[in-house]
Amino acid sequence: MSVEEIGGARVPGATHRTAFDEETRARLSADAAQIKARYPQERSALLPLLHLVQSEDGYVSPRGIAFCAAELGLTTAEVSAVATFYTQYKRHPNGDYTVGVCTNTLCAVMGGDAIWEELSDHLGVGHDETTADGSITLERVECNAACDYAPVVMVNWEFFDNQTPDSAREVVDALRQGAPVAPTRGAEHVCTFKEMSRVLAGFSDGRADEGVGAGPATLRGVELARQEGWTAPPFTDEERTREAEETRTPARGVPRSTTPRAAATTPAAATPAPGEEQSSAQRTPTGGRDVSAAQQERKQSSDDAKES
Ligand code: FES
Structure with missing residues (x-):
């Protein structure tokens, strides 16, 4: 800061x-x-x-x-x-690390309120306040859709799952000492607020695929479905007809798709067989940078094409 x-x-x-x-x-x-x-x-x-x-x-x-x-x-x-509309944009100088304690309902009852009290006392700051050394800005944050790992603490939007007051205090102490700090999932270490902001501006640091995206608790449902042979019900004839009509008559302002969605959502194409991979979150976890420069370039071109 x-x-x-x-x-x-x-x-x-x-x-x-x-x-x-x-x-x-x-x-x-x-x-x-x-x-x-x-x-x-x-x-x-x-x-x-x-x-x-x-x-x-x-x-x-x-x-x-x-x-x-x-x-x-x-x-x-x-x-x-x-x-001023979005809380991720800070209107006064932020610390090197934004430490967000989830105090929404589930995390709160699982210990989030106790973590908040501990960190606020330990750091001597309240919500949206920064320690005098400029290292930590403490925040109460809303649900981060990580309730399966409650109570959750975020550091510059990296997950620290299943925290306790003691473990959260150890995290902020390590950050203030400048030690490398590893989140529970995702990137191999936490970057600074400025570095994270540059990534959010759209400049890749090449670390998006580091670490595990979804842990066992998040994948429990899909594993259960595989064991039991459960799949989502196929589209009905009526739903497929409606889909085809919507493709022929796009809503105002929505560009006409060059690939009819109905063709891509027939039961055979849309419904993975039991046991098949269904999302990128299920990829094999890796410890390091697991994409080549060429792969990254292809992904960036694809992302750019989607945005344009
Ligand atoms: S309530 Fe804390 S992550 Fe959902």
Whole structure:
């Protein structure tokens, strides 16, 4: 986090009130050009551009707002209106690590409230507050769809499953000491808030496929279905007819598909046989970077094509 001494007072983010210097501006503009090229309308690039300025300043700074507005031909009020809507965009300097404690219903009753109390006491900060050393911003977060591992703590959006007050305190202590910290699933180690923001802006760090995506608790249902030979019921004739009609008459504003969905959703094509792989979450776990550069390039082209 950027903290400056001004008149004897510590002022977080003080350097961010003025515009980016020429070199930084040129670098960010080159990144912004890549992001904007992914969208038919430039203003659609606002969300990743906000992540981009967070990757530079550690939050959506006043100069970051001005940068986005100038890049996209928007007013600063329009950019601010979007930035204040989403909690992932920070309006004051964030710590190196956002530690989010899920205190939604299931995690709360499974121990999330106790974890929150412990971390808040231990770090001496409340919700959306940052430790004086700029290392940790503590947050209460809503359900992360990881209830099968409740209570869950997130660090820069990486999962720390089945936590306790003690284990969560050990995690934040290790982060503050600068030790490498491994989440329970996913990436091999937690990156900083700025690094994570750059990935969210659309610049891959090559680590998206590290580690295990879905653990045993998440896959329990599909394993049970395999054992029992259960599959989803096939589409009825009426559903297939309706699907074909919708393909012939797309809703306003929805481009006509070049591949009729009905053909791809016939029972034979749509229903995997019992025991077949049904989702990418079921791929074989790997310990390292398990995609080649060529595979990554193909995936990026495919993602770009989907977005355009
Ligand atoms: S309630 Fe915490 S992850 Fe769902």
